[in-house]
Amino acid sequence: MALIEIKNLKANIYGNEILHGLNLTINPGEIHAIMGPNGSGKSTLASVLAGKEEFEVTEGTVTFEGHDLLDMSPEDRARAGVFLAFQYPVEIPGVSNANFLKTAINEIRKYRKQDPLDAMDFLQMMKERAKLVEIDSTFLSRSVNVGFSGGEKKKNEIFQMAMLEPKFAVLDETDSGLDIDAMKVVANGVNKLKTDDNAFLIITHYQRLLDYIIPDYVHVLSEGRIIKSGGKELAYELEERGYDWVKAEAIA
Amino acid sequence: MSTNISTSEFKNKLINQFDSLNGLSAESNRRDALAQFDSYGIPTLKHEHWKYTGLTFLNKHNFDIIKKSEVDYSVLEQFANHPLNFIETEKIFIVNGFSVSSNLKSMQSGVTISRLSDLDEAQKSQLVSDFYSQSIKLENNPFVALNTAFAQDCIVIKIAQNTIVETPLQIVYMNFASPNAIINNPRLLVIAEEGSQATVIESVHTYGTNPSLKNSVSEYYIGNKASLEHYRIQDDSELSHTIDFTQVNQESDSHYHNVNVSLGGQFNRNNIHTLLNGENIESNLSGVFITSGNELFDIHSLADHAFPNCVSNENYKGILLGNSTGIFNGKILVRKDAQKTNAYQSNKNVLLSDTASIYTKPELEIYADDVKCSHGATSGALDEISIFYLVSRGIGRKKAEAMILNAIADDIIDLIKHEPLRLHLIERVENKLNQ
Numbered sequence A: 001m002a003l004i005e006i007k008n009l010k011a012n013i014y015g016n017e018i019l020h021g022l023n024l025t026i027n028p029g030e031i032h033a034i035m036g037p038n039g040s041g042k043s044t045l046a047s048v049l050a051g052k053e054e055f056e057v058t059e060g061t062v063t064f065e066g067h068d069l070l071d072m073s074p075e076d077r078a079r080a081g082v083f084l085a086f087q088y089p090v091e092i093p094g095v096s097n098a099n100f101l102k103t104a105i106n107e108i109r110k111y112r113k114q115d116p117l118d119a120m121d122f123l124q125m126m127k128e129r130a131k132l133v134e135i136d137s138t139f140l141s142r143s144v145n146v147g148f149s150g151g152e153k154k155k156n157e158i159f160q161m162a163m164l165e166p167k168f169a170v171l172d173e174t175d176s177g178l179d180i181d182a183m184k185v186v187a188n189g190v191n192k193l194k195t196d197d198n199a200f201l202i203i204t205h206y207q208r209l210l211d212y213i214i215p216d217y218v219h220v221l222s223e224g225r226i227i228k229s230g231g232k233e234l235a236y237e238l239e240e241r242g243y244d245w246v247k248a249e250a251i252a
Numbered sequence B: 001m002s003t004n005i006s007t008s009e010f011k012n013k014l015i016n017q018f019d020s021l022n023g024l025s026a027e028s029n030r031r032d033a034l035a036q037f038d039s040y041g042i043p044t045l046k047h048e049h050w051k052y053t054g055l056t057f058l059n060k061h062n063f064d065i066i067k068k069s070e071v072d073y074s075v076l077e078q079f080a081n082h083p084l085n086f087i088e089t090e091k092i093f094i095v096n097g098f099s100v101s102s103n104l105k106s107m108q109s110g111v112t113i114s115r116l117s118d119l120d121e122a123q124k125s126q127l128v129s130d131f132y133s134q135s136i137k138l139e140n141n142p143f144v145a146l147n148t149a150f151a152q153d154c155i156v157i158k159i160a161q162n163t164i165v166e167t168p169l170q171i172v173y174m175n176f177a178s179p180n181a182i183i184n185n186p187r188l189l190v191i192a193e194e195g196s197q198a199t200v201i202e203s204v205h206t207y208g209t210n211p212s213l214k215n216s217v218s219e220y221y222i223g224n225k226a227s228l229e230h231y232r233i234q235d236d237s238e239l240s241h242t243i244d245f246t247q248v249n250q251e252s253d254s255h256y257h258n259v260n261v262s263l264g265g266q267f268n269r270n271n272i273h274t275l276l277n278g279e280n281i282e283s284n285l286s287g288v289f290i291t292s293g294n295e296l297f298d299i300h301s302l303a304d305h306a307f308p309n310c311v312s313n314e315n316y317k318g319i320l321l322g323n324s325t326g327i328f329n330g331k332i333l334v335r336k337d338a339q340k341t342n343a344y345q346s347n348k349n350v351l352l353s354d355t356a357s358i359y360t361k362p363e364l365e366i367y368a369d370d371v372k373c374s375h376g377a378t379s380g381a382l383d384e385i386s387i388f389y390l391v392s393r394g395i396g397r398k399k400a401e402a403m404i405l406n407a408i409a410d411d412i413i414d415l416i417k418h419e420p421l422r423l424h425l426i427e428r429v430e431n432k433l434n435q
Helices: A042-050 A074-080 A097-111 A119-132 A137-141 A150-164 A180-193 A233-241 A244-251 B007-020 B027-040 B056-061 B073-079 B121-130 B142-150 B384-391 B397-413 B419-433
Strands: A004-013 A016-026 A031-035 A055-064 A082-085 A092-096 A168-172 A199-204 A217-222 A225-230 B090-095 B111-115 B155-159 B169-177 B182-184 B187-192 B197-208 B212-222 B227-235 B240-250 B255-264 B267-276 B282-291 B296-305 B311-320 B325-334 B342-351 B357-366 B372-380
Touching: A004 A042, A016 A042, A016 A055, A016 A225, A031 A042, A031 A233, A042 A055, A042 A074, A042 A082, A042 A168, A042 A199, A074 A082, A074 A097, A074 B384, A082 A150, A092 A097, A092 B384, A092 B397, A097 A119, A097 A137, A097 A150, A097 B397, A119 A137, A119 A150, A119 A180, A150 A180, A217 A233, A217 A244, A225 A233, A225 A244, A233 A244, B007 B027, B007 B056, B007 B142, B027 B142, B073 B090, B073 B169, B073 B197, B090 B155, B142 B212, B142 B240, B169 B182, B169 B212, B187 B197, B187 B227, B197 B212, B197 B240, B212 B227, B212 B255, B227 B240, B227 B419, B240 B255, B255 B267, B255 B397, B255 B419, B267 B282, B282 B296, B282 B325, B282 B397, B282 B419, B296 B311, B296 B342, B311 B325, B311 B357, B311 B397, B325 B342, B325 B372, B342 B357, B342 B397, B357 B372, B384 B397, B397 B419
Parallel strands: A031 A199, A031 A217, A082 A168, A168 A199, B090 B169, B155 B187, B169 B197, B182 B212, B187 B212, B197 B227, B212 B240, B227 B255, B240 B267, B255 B282, B267 B296, B282 B311, B296 B325, B311 B342, B325 B357, B342 B372
Antiparallel strands: A004 A016, A004 A055, A217 A225, B111 B155
């Protein structure tokens, strides 16, 4: 069974339709990349999957592990195993990373009818996973993203992903604003977290992240639809030739 | 139970009782205060400082003045199980404006606690000429004038030179009104002498069947190099009405920090004026209020910089629910001589309902030309972007909201250095926001 199946998805924000009938199927164990020019609907897709209220779905379905994802509240989507790494991670003054993640993990565990994690196990897990993304464990007691550099914020997204162990993670332009070292750390984190049971959707402008996270499929999103799909070599071709030829091909 | 009374009837009723009360200060002072109260009258919305703070509850509840012989001290028992009775402090109980004589001795050396009226004439006249009512203005301050005319007791706390007071002093104000609504006029004078260090906690607790109005005046004198932490806690019932005036005079190199935590009370007007009367003074005012139902919380502050090289910070936060109202009016006054002043002011409010209101007005009045002053105020709903971030990690919306609100309140509460009090308040805020 597909992990997530998006069929003919149409969505708008404040009355402007951005997604005009998008189809995408992702199976467990796969990494998909979506590339496309500005305004093609990449971030809208990420927001719709995460359940951001400003986006209105007018047609189509999204099925996640056989359940109607669009019918679920944003928190229930997260609890069921959907994760969005934000393009612009949010600063939350006064809420520590530790308190934030402990609350999140225990809400997820409650949803899955598991006992809450005790403080020691949680601390142990935090320390381990922090190493995975090469972040200093002192940051765990700091407020969520407050005073973090751009790179630290993106690493924190991957760290949260490592803690919450989603089945399906969407990385929304996680590579934007990252230097090459930080990008390697982010990519390394994703590669270590990848299993045969989970799947990733990498949204990016540039091919360079895909040098480190090797996708199984690359899709081109243009004007709210996927107009071309291929293997990882498609990313190189896009980098070299831009998007116009794909668009021309699609029209023809 | 309650009968409506016009503002002028209320005023005259109080004035008529004047002669039957044993006042504190010299008769001429009292008469002068009474005259000030009489000529100004009860403020209306037309008065600048009462523009958003309606006093119609005064007409509704017909508050009576209480005499010492009428005070029911058995209300003290009701505080016995209150969590604030268990924090480690030295407690001074004030019931309906009258101190409880049994606890007027401090266990700590260098600390003297007394009633102004108990002092011998020489001591009394010295205190009155140097301190009592010396730093406050009665004109345009009708409630301060009212208190000065009608206060029948005044607690004087004196912290001797270079004394470090280990155990905080906690003044427990108890209001009790039954079967009539009662107005209390408690009066406090705190003198922290040169080089002393202390913590003073004030808390307000209202009991009985009818509304109480605590119309209090407190004067704090902080000597050279002295340091005072001052916490004011109001976590009270719908019977609770407060009009409070606190005047703080600071001398050179002194440090003063006021943290005001208000979690409940029907009507809560706070005036706090600091006079930075020397150089190298640090003066910090901070507070957080959470209002719900039809509650009103109002803070009017003034940081008066009279000398150079001082720092003042003001940081107030409000969380408003239901039909509640919040008012913030903060003024920084930098006088001509107060060069190199550094003054900062911030007021941030979160409105959690469409029917809650906040009126915020920062004011700067600067006569010196080499100063750094800034102020900022924000008011709005909870930030949806922050909420969504938490929710997108599996945290339920209600919990996400509570986490963000708790963080706002705890930012202020964390300034309280007395750990048991701080932990108690953090827990109270958490419970309140989860209701």
